[in-house]
Amino acid sequence: EVHVDETELWHTTLTRPSSDRLYLLQTLTHEIDHTLGLTHSMRDDSVMYAYTPSEERRYPHRLSVKDVINVRNLYGSRETTNSTIVDATPTTAATTTTMTTSTTTTTAAAPPTTARTVKLPLAPSDTADLCALKRVDGALIMNRRLCIARKRNVWPIDMRERCYGAPFSFADYFKFLPRNLTRVSAMYQRPSGDIAIFTG
């Protein structure tokens, strides 16, 4: 259940929000994700970042790869390797959103969004099933998720659901790694929380 406070100054269209207004699309995406079961993220590119995003992160409004993974880990993924990323584009005619402080549904207050199919970058020849791999390069348990690496791919596996989908390219999943990384030889998480990754 999401309540929208009508005393706030809301930006209700899909155009760039001015800094003195709260962006309704972004706020609703965040709050509806909470109702779906997602918790806050420490990453500032996540829609579940707990703080007001920076000006560049705010617009255009989009889900990060990690946001998509988190929802997939809760509800499963589609069979295709394409994923739908909600992307706010100002081409859609903006409509006025009715807001009320006593509404009990969340979807009624959502502004129209343009659903665009964006192909997530997958490394080539990665249609192979994780269970069919003869060997893996590394495994890491991180945030209740088991990450299995093989060549340029990483499969995040939810430890509770024990489910996994199509692999991600390593450099796309771990954004801080160099793009030319071709292979991981080992990885582990230190007690401090730091992750050590060995390549080559």
Ligand SMILES: [Zn+2]
């Ligand atoms: Zn929140």
